[in-house]
Amino acid sequence: MNTISEEESTEILPCTARSSPSGSSPPPKRCLKEDDVFMERAFKQARLALSEGEVPVGCVFVQGDQHVICEGRNATNNKLTGEAHAEIKCIDQILAQNAKTDWSRVSLYVTVEPCIMCAAALKMLGVGKIVFGCHNPRFGGMGTVLDAMSVACSCPSPYIRSDVRSEEAIDLLKVFYAGINPSAPEDKVKKKKRAEH
Numbered sequence: 001m002n003t004i005s006e007e008e009s010t011e012i013l014p015c016t017a018r019s020s021p022s023g024s025s026p027p028p029k030r031c032l033k034e035d036d037v038f039m040e041r042a043f044k045q046a047r048l049a050l051s052e053g054e055v056p057v058g059c060v061f062v063q064g065d066q067h068v069i070c071e072g073r074n075a076t077n078n079k080l081t082g083e084a085h086a087e088i089k090c091i092d093q094i095l096a097q098n099a100k101t102d103w104s105r106v107s108l109y110v111t112v113e114p115c116i117m118c119a120a121a122l123k124m125l126g127v128g129k130i131v132f133g134c135h136n137p138r139f140g141g142m143g144t145v146l147d148a149m150s151v152a153c154s155c156p157s158p159y160i161r162s163d164v165r166s167e168e169a170i171d172l173l174k175v176f177y178a179g180i181n182p183s184a185p186e187d188k189v190k191k192k193k194r195a196e197h
């Protein structure tokens, strides 16, 4: 499914206008409804990551507020590289498909606040809108540890919405860090975390 319902897709949302990076004015209601749809897809990816023994972070990139162009999940353990964050993997795929992607029309939905590395990449690309779940107290690059969005450069700042289903995102992380792999047999439950997002 690449689009939301026909009724909802008749018009591009004005939320791409990004009224203010600080989010002082709420996004239009339709935008909130679409946010829910895409965040659910991001959570599906996060749950898949958890089942694969990865830090449960999932994301979805949407073009024009309705067309999913990429979705992915964290893979740092399986790929043995700290760069295999969900967002970076998707960015690479999107650029491979279309190097001239208009990032100002792209929205990112991700279950956890992007880390400093990912936030800087998103800022440099000029991604138009970022919706995330819980804050990332160790590596958050959207203001929690560092605000990559405030870096002075010519790149436009995105519209940002945070704390979307944040408790659910935290619960998934807690399951991972407690070493509880829901897809593993009980006697093979991991005792230790293997890596961190």
Ligand SMILES: [Zn+2]
Pocket (backbone or CB within 6 Å): 085, 086, 087, 114, 115, 116, 117, 118, 119
């Ligand atoms: Zn990251």
